Amino acid sequence: MRTLSLAFIFVLASIAPVQTALLEEKTAKIVPAGTIVPQPVPPETFSEKPTPVSLRIINQRKNPIYLQGLRQDGERIQIFLYHREGTRGWKPFFEFLPCDLPTCRGLHAPRKSCPKPIPFVIALGPSGSADSFKEVPWNGLLYERSEATREDRKHRYCYKGKVPKTGRMRVEIEFSETLQKESEKSGIIGGRDHAVFEFDLPPSRPSYEIVIEGRGNP
Known part of the structure; x- marks a missing residue:
């Protein structure tokens, strides 16, 4: 009888670690509904090299x-x-990764401080001038x-980057012949016109021109 008891205790002792491991594995797979846990791999990397x-x-x-x-971590237009x-509609994208939101x-990654963007005006001289x-x-x-x-709604939005290799690009710029006069809007251009340029991908040239036509001049 004592031999049987010792054998029974030995069997229980050998099973316990297996049950514990199975329980830990099952518990580790439980993720609250509505939560995603992406792998933290900053900075963002791309499998293909972009073409500037x-x-x-x-x-x-x-x-x-x-x-x-x-102006925000540098100056830009x-x-x-x-x-x-193909025949799909135009989809808007950002040209850079904003400093206040992470990649997906x-x-x-911890949220980092981000300076507030400050508007400023970039002047282009009249046609034929050195700064035109x-x-x-x-x-x-x-x-x-x-x-x-x-x-927890922290970092609720994130950015996905891509290297477009095919399709068509559309570039739009806003310009004006006037500036906002109000002091609280310093650095803001006035009534805005648009100029548009399109080109196919991959780019056939290293440089393209966006021309502000002379129509409408006195």
Whole structure:
């Protein structure tokens, strides 16, 4: 009888670690509904190398014109990028990764401080002058804003980057011949016109021109 009891205790002792391991494995797989846990892999990496393009904005009007600029971790001209594949509609994208929101791969990265964007004006001289054009680089990357589902609502939005290799690009810029006069709107251009340029991907040239036509000049 004592031999049977010892054997029974030995069997229980050998089973306990297996049951504990199974319980821990099952518990580790439980994730609250509505929560995503992406792998933190900052900074964002891409499997393909982007093709940079230079965009030259040229003023062909007799009057100076003004472009909208923004200062935030550097200075840039505000441009609007769209991309489409085949007969699909245009889809808007951002040209850079905003400093206040993470990539979707690095959703759990700590939020970093981000300076507020400050508007400023970039002037282009009249047609034929030395300052009648401005070069704007595009690094060949596009960023799309996505909504992440997280119950704590921290870093609720994130950005997905892509390297477009095919399709068609559309670049839009806003310009004006006037400036806002109100002091609280200093650095803001006035009534806005638009200039648009499109090109196919992959780019056939390293540089493209966006021309502000001379129509409408006195």
